Amino acid sequence: MLSSIVTSKTRIKLLLKFFSHNNTGYLRALAKEFDESTNSVRVELNRLTDAGLLETVDEGRLKVYKANEGHPFFSEIRNMVSKFFGLEELMEKIVRRMGAVDKAYIIGEYAMGNDTGEIEILLIGKNLDLQYLEFLKNKTYEKLQRKVIVHIQEDELEEVKGIMIFGS
Template sequence: MLDSLVTSKTRVKLLLKFFSHSNSGYLRSLAKEFDESTNSVRVELNRLTEAGLLVSEDEGKTKMYKANTSHPFFNEIKGMVSKFLGLDDLMERIVKRMGAVDMAYIVGDYANGIDSGTIQMVLIGKNLDMEYLGFLKEKTYEKVQRKVEVSIMQSDPGDIQGILVYGK
């Protein structure tokens, strides 16, 4: 989806990087990470900065770039990137296949727009399929390079015996 809207492959990589994977980067490290020429990365960084989607600041001789969190479309682009990476699909699959899930929430840093590398979820339900949850967490890590931590709560308040935390 995202790559059909944005024709530059380098620009797609930059949007994915800045709106999901990390908060900042500089030209040479981005070129190396993407296995692209510094010129093609520079051109796209300049275009995204001119559009106001990225901001840059000098750190010594290095210019650091990061997403402009005050841009009016920041949340929309972050949402598109999230859908592109499959996080919405992950939540939908969990709710459909885990068993009797009454509620599912993404909480913590990711819910607050901070990409700390960990997605924290709370599932409320009864008799949930823990084996399938383990499979989904591994697949999520492979697909979006994020650790997934899940807290499980029983849906019947009389049965709540605490929160079990499962991490990768």
């Protein structure tokens, strides 16, 4: 989806990194993470900064980049990135088809902005369709190449450290 709109693979990687969470990064670390040359990453960082999509903060000798939350298209780009990852669709399917889901949270490292390859989900509800849940977990792995770990609680916890909340 994004590759048909944005033709630069490096730019796509940067958009996914900065707009999927409140991530920050600097040139050399980004180049190493993406296995790209510093020049190609620098060119795309400059383009995104010039467009106002990224902003920079000087931390000592480093120039640290992050998404510009004040940009008029911030929410739209973040929604596109979320749809690209398929998380919104996954959570909607869980809430709609799992049974009596009261709330669904994305928790853990992914909710804190660290993409470790695992997505942890907390479901609050009773009599959930566990067979369908296994099906969704497998499909999500096939599509996103991320393992889904699901925790189920019958009653709401006092404190949940999740960023994205779905459900009623």
